[in-house]
Amino acid sequence: MAETTTSPLGRGLLAAPSLQLADTRRGAGRAPGMSAVAGLASAVAVILGGSAARAQEPARDPVAAEALFKAARALVDKGDYAAGCPKFEASLALNPSASTMINLARCHEREGKLATAWHDYNRALVLNRETAGEQRRRSLEEIAQKEIAALEPRMPKLSIVVERAPSGVEVQRDGTTLPAAALGEPLPIDPGPHEIRASAPGHQTEARAITLAEGQTETVALTLRPVAAAGAAAAPAKASEAPGGGGVPAWAWASGAAGIALVGASVGFLIDDLSAISALRESCREVPGGTYCKPGYDFAADNARKNRDLGLFVGLGGAGLVAMGVAVYGIVRSDGDKESAPAQGAVALPWIAPSGAGASISGSF
Template sequence: MTPRRSRALAGPLALLVAAAGLFSAPAAAQSAADVAVAREIFIEGSEFAKQGRWEQARERYERSLAIKRAPITLYSLGVAQQQTGQLVEALESFRAFLVEPSAPATREYERLARHAVEDLERQVSALELRLSPGDVAGLVVKLDGGVVPAAALDRPRPLNPGNHTLSVSAPGYREVRRSVAAAPGSRVLVVLSLEREAASAAAGPRALTVSAPVGAASSPAPDDAPGRVVPIALIAGGLTTVAAGAAIGLLGVASASDAPTRDGEAADAARAQALAGDIIAGAGLVAAGAGVLVLLLDRGAASAPDRQAPPRAALGPRGLTLRF
């Protein structure tokens, strides 16, 4: 126990004598039974204080004070809080004791309480919190799990020396947690920048929108679809026919190379096969070319302002027919 802290201590016998007078007259709103219970719990607390069991003494003083508010209980609670490291709470208990009306039974403790207040004001730390942005709606600040009132956020907050946990949260922002170490009598400045949550997380699932690159060809309108089916089919079929004819021609060339003589049935059959491949490939090229031509005509007609309708292509028994 430090010399400064011992100033506020008083002998248990003196406290019991003071309690006997202050607990004798019940308040108007309290029954005699309540006052008797409060006195009994206070005496238990004083016995624990005499033994140096300050945690138990503090708990008894708190219970007694909850039943009946008495100046001597405030003073005794302040001593127990000071001994258990609750300096902020002890400071307020001594201040509350000093604002009570002076009475002969407690007058000797007033000087000790003033010295205790002076010592505690030098030992208590302070926390100053600065937030950016500072005008966030729904802001919740917690210190060691307890909510700090919004009206008190712009003032330094008294803090017991030691380690503390600070958390800041708000709708649409990520929660921020910090560990704060406060030395006795220090002023701790904590600056926090609140970050918004990701747009996808805040807004929820979004529909996937796929857009074509600038300059890409758009899908044909329903009215233009029939006119483009035939030329596209001609181009695709023509290219397929070219590939087939080329394959047949290559087989014919290979067969001619394998023939035992340049004349004879085997050589004649191979040359005929190569010729057939050339003919098929040529027909495919013609069909593909016709498809390209029709597409070009369709585009030219669609871009001409004086045409009522683009030419249409139809494939009938007599071949490819263009209709204007």
């Protein structure tokens, strides 16, 4: 009969099954010939498969497992689950048993890992087939079945769907790859945050984060877009549009900016021109036979400044207006014919010379 003690979980902790020795005399009545054949077959099996079995099956140590189980029970009875639960896990690794598996399931349930605990209880049912004693085996089965029934309505379930799944698609849930047959099925999962990631050759990877509560059932639908299609959609915008341009060609914005700068510079030269004219009027006057200026006043410098500033004002102002006109043309054209190919570009190039200034426009419209 199973031994129980009260735990903070409100359930009894299960005692480990007592260690038993296997009966080695079961084949004592066999015929000598059959025994020889059986011995030869056993020897061949040991030679061919012994090393592989040792590599695949973990080493068992029932004595150490029993000690770890008792140590875990003592810690959990004191409420120290952080130290006790890992010892249940270590005991299970050394000697799998249904009772140890059930105790470990209760540890996972206490941590809020409901789907993990549900899996542990189901595994305990499998391990219980090897439990010695019909009464104890039946008791452990009843406990596991009861816990499974209590957990099922509390477990969150997550269904992952890839719409129009491309060839070679791979879906990962919390870093674990799911088989294709698992897609679309509501699978049990622990409450809390989870990450879903889907990828396929030639397609953009899509990731999604989701947080599930107890009893919640959710479906995450993912759609993978081809990389080529995504790149083609983004390329025209980068090539022909300025940031925030709304489809207006980049050269139109550049031409407009240059026009504003040229007009601003021309206004500056106009102000300087008016200043030179004012200085000339205050310092010089017309007299019979020529012009008279105040002694020490440099008439020639202000007169040259006046003539230069006037030429720059006219040249730069004209170039600025032309550049702004080109910008307006580009904006109007992009709004009126967005489906047509963008113009190759028109660029206003200002020039300044000692005798004046202007702008040349090159490109195609």
